[in-house]
Amino acid sequence: MTGEHLRIEVSNLTKRFGAVTAVEDLSFTVEQGMITGFLGPNGAGKTTTMRMIIGHVAPTSGTATIGGRRYGDIPCPSATVGAVFDAAAFHPRHSARDHLLVYAAMGGYPASRVAELLGLLGLAGAADRKTRGFSTGMRQRLNLATALLGDPRVLLLDEPGNGLDPEGMSWLRSFLRHLADEGRTILISSHALGEVQQIVDDVVVIRQGRLVASGRLSELAGSAPPVLVRSPDAAVLARTLMENPPEGVAAPRVEPVQPGELRVHGLDAPQIAELAAAHRLRVHGLVTENASLEQLFLDLTTSDLTVEERGSAR
Numbered sequence: 001m002t003g004e005h006l007r008i009e010v011s012n013l014t015k016r017f018g019a020v021t022a023v024e025d026l027s028f029t030v031e032q033g034m035i036t037g038f039l040g041p042n043g044a045g046k047t048t049t050m051r052m053i054i055g056h057v058a059p060t061s062g063t064a065t066i067g068g069r070r071y072g073d074i075p076c077p078s079a080t081v082g083a084v085f086d087a088a089a090f091h092p093r094h095s096a097r098d099h100l101l102v103y104a105a106m107g108g109y110p111a112s113r114v115a116e117l118l119g120l121l122g123l124a125g126a127a128d129r130k131t132r133g134f135s136t137g138m139r140q141r142l143n144l145a146t147a148l149l150g151d152p153r154v155l156l157l158d159e160p161g162n163g164l165d166p167e168g169m170s171w172l173r174s175f176l177r178h179l180a181d182e183g184r185t186i187l188i189s190s191h192a193l194g195e196v197q198q199i200v201d202d203v204v205v206i207r208q209g210r211l212v213a214s215g216r217l218s219e220l221a222g223s224a225p226p227v228l229v230r231s232p233d234a235a236v237l238a239r240t241l242m243e244n245p246p247e248g249v250a251a252p253r254v255e256p257v258q259p260g261e262l263r264v265h266g267l268d269a270p271q272i273a274e275l276a277a278a279h280r281l282r283v284h285g286l287v288t289e290n291a292s293l294e295q296l297f298l299d300l301t302t303s304d305l306t307v308e309e310r311g312s313a314r
């Protein structure tokens with residue numbers, strides 16, 4: 001994948017619908033080759049912002065650009081930007097293939113691309129079934145296939161995890177990771193951090209149309225989440241981890257939980273596994289605990305403080 005850098009830049013974006021301010025003075029950046037989670041509770045302004053990025057809604061003020069251009073100024077925009085909105089409707093009597101063929105014709109893409117996408121999205125077996133009977137997961141896949149028709153380098157997905165079961169989420173995670181690894185710019189919205197925590201690299205958190213936090217997910221949490229370790233060599237492992245942290249990493253804090261179980265703060269699961277292996281110590285389980293992040297998200301979206309204010313208040 002070659003060509004210009006396709007970063008999304010949102011600058012001082014505001015949208016008012018009459019007396020309702022949906023988005024207020026919002027600025028953030030979405031980097032290429034990353035999956036960015038756009039997070040906020042229902043009604044926070046996520047859909048409105050995404051619609052402004054792709055020119056469906058005109059901002060009251062501010063700008064949104066993709067690769068330095070407004071959406072309307074991008075030549076052949078559907079080949080650059082693919083967007084999926086939750087409410088995307090399918091004609092109930094159309095099959096998945098019919099649906100994609102209609103969109104392919106509108107975008108000037110060949111029928112061979114439709115067949116390719118049906119395969120890529122795991123819809124080949126259901127290609128000729130009416131969409132009326134499609135499950136939520138199949139609808140989400142068909143939405144994604146539609147957005148990918150022009151092989152766009154930028155993807156905006158509104159609530160792509162909505163209604164997916166754990167297997168569907170796991171599929172979505174690896175599918176999006178593959179697309180990001182190809183150098184695409186990916187923005188996905190969600191009202192629940194827990195839903196996309198395993199998928200995203202960066203986050204942009206909004207509340208009542210305003211930015212409350214943005215940056216690396218790991219940085220937002222302040223430090224690596226604790227890891228619960230089960231090991232028959234727990235006591236020796238605790239000492240080993242504290243005495244031999246990886247180069248450049250501060251000594252972790254290790255809390256005994258119960259016999260054979262430790263909670264480690266300051267190292268991630270791969271670091272713990274490698275140190276244990278290097279010292280020939282047995283590890284029977286490693287679980288990264290996410291409760292602190294979930295709590296942080298709730299705090300951010302329900303309290304009046306931004307991340308910076310929270311930091312300086314500590």
Ligand SMILES: Nc1ncnc2c1ncn2[C@@H]1O[C@H](COP(=O)(O)OP(=O)(O)OP(=O)(O)O)[C@@H](O)[C@H]1O
Pocket residue numbers: 017020021022040041042043044045046047048049191
């Ligand atoms: N066309 C419109 N006319 C009037 N108000 C609107 C319009 N579109 C959105 N709003 C309002 O703007 C605010 C933000 O809505 P938006 O749909 O962007 O939020 P959201 O974060 O995507 O929420 P959800 O997760 O529920 O979809 C809400 O108060 C909503 O009612």
